[in-house]
Amino acid sequence: MDLYEHQARELFAEHGIVVPRAEVTDSAARARGIARGLGGRVVVKAQVRTGGRGKAGGVRLAPDPAAAERTARRILGMEINGHPVRAVMLAEPVDIDAEFYVSYVLDRASGTFLAIASAEGGTEIEEVAAARPEAVARIPVDPAEGVTAAKAAQIADAAGLPPEAVDVLVRLWAVLTREDALLVEVNPLVRTTTGQLAALDGKVTLDDNARFRRERWGAQEATHDDPLEAEAAAKGLNYVKLDGEVGVIGNGAGLVMATLDVVAGCGARPADFLDIGGGASARIMADGLHVILSDPAVRSVLVNVFGGITACDAVADGIVQALDRVHLTKPLVVRLDGNNAARGRALLDARAHPLVHQATTMDGAAQQAAALALAANPS
Known part of the structure; x- marks a missing residue:
């Protein structure tokens, strides 16, 4: 469940983060x-x-x-x-001296959280990552250890944030863990001309199963403005609609976010964030492909999977079965790596669908998906 900005700011304020x-x-x-x-x-x-x-x-x-x-x-x-x-x-407006970006997101693939931070806030983080990837720090956070002052200092130092950001990073971690959130983001976190750090905008995504969500905002606030997001939520998919032409499916929030960055770096725009987590059954793949292909803006689809506990051959089998359930009308590029990747690629080769393409690297898959999307929509 995605909160509105004012709800996110309310949570920030309750945890001691300054908001105007x-x-x-x-x-x-x-x-x-x-x-x-x-x-x-x-x-x-x-x-x-x-x-x-x-x-x-x-x-x-x-x-x-x-x-x-x-x-x-x-x-x-x-x-x-x-x-x-x-x-x-x-x-209330504030006089801004500098803008920063900070967030925590669940990375299902690695079983950790990921801290993402940059000294270049105020713009889409995907644009910053595409233009200057070195400007965006990605630091794994062990959920058992959490974000202590020492860990927050490590994140701040890696991202080039001011020392006073350490306290904000610790408090933002408290928002994530105490409120059952899957994502917390402040963009921009600003330093005012008086030297105070304040959250000017924020995003929070709560776990749909969280007791806090049900009790505080109730079922009505769990509705989705976008019909595709509503359909995906009804199917239990972790899906967020974006404004591009390349549909993206991956396993693990960190991997999906990295895929979005690489797609953007190839000159195309991602059309969604869809994390299938640790499972890639035929039903999940079919549901995910159906939602993405229902977006008229999508011109190609990229499936980027790193096999771990869920092996790549199981993912490939899910894709093959999904192709029997979904009428594929747009090119599908699949990149499988990790556990049983060769066997998974062989399964897709045997299916030999004319619109299914394979790539061995994430960069190659993104380049191919971007080229197919842009060729289908040259404007």
Whole structure:
């Protein structure tokens, strides 16, 4: 379950992470009064569970309460990446000295969490990773040890974050573990001109089975604005729709995130995040392929699997059986590596589907999937 930004900020504040004052409303008229209470000048932000709000016009600065009302009226009712805007958050603006990126995400493949951090916040982390991969630090976190002050200092040092970020990293880990989250992200974490660190934006994804989620926000908040995300959630898939043309399936959050970065580095855009975790049965593969192929923006699909406990031949068998259940209409590039990879590739060769291609490396698979997608959609 993805939280709205204002809900994520609420959790941050409860764990001692500084957030600017803000209030949420679904009324443009009410926005005027909120702006007045926040000092007049406010940032009006669409509350939707998707990225790209700023580029779509869903984040605007209003210089006074009257402008806040007009801006809220303009944003309410918008659609951003297919997500209708039903509420806006008005936040007190801050004077920014520097912007950073910090997050923790569950890496199912390795059985650990991954800390991802960068001294270049405020933009899509995928863009930073594609242009300057050395600017993004990825540090494994043992869930049994967690993020102590020493571990946080290691993360901050690797990413080039200021020393005061250590406290924020420790507190963000508390958000992840105490609230049953699978992902916590702050982008940007800013240093204000007064030297204070504050979370200007945040993402939190909670485990759908978490007692906290059910008790705090209830079943209504578990709904998904995007129909594909709703369908995927109903099938038990860990799926997030993105704005690209290459569908991505992988096993393990860290591997999937790395795959998104490599696809972006090949000049294409990933269309989704889909982590099948440790299982790749025929049903899971069929459900995943059906959801991805239902996205009209998808021009090719990349399956990137590293066999561990779940061997590659089992994954390949799931793909073969899925091909009998799903009408494949777009090219599918498969990269298998690890446990029983050769046997898995042989199973796919024997199936000999004209739209199924194989690659032996992640870079090669991403390049092939990107080329196929761009050839199908040259604009």
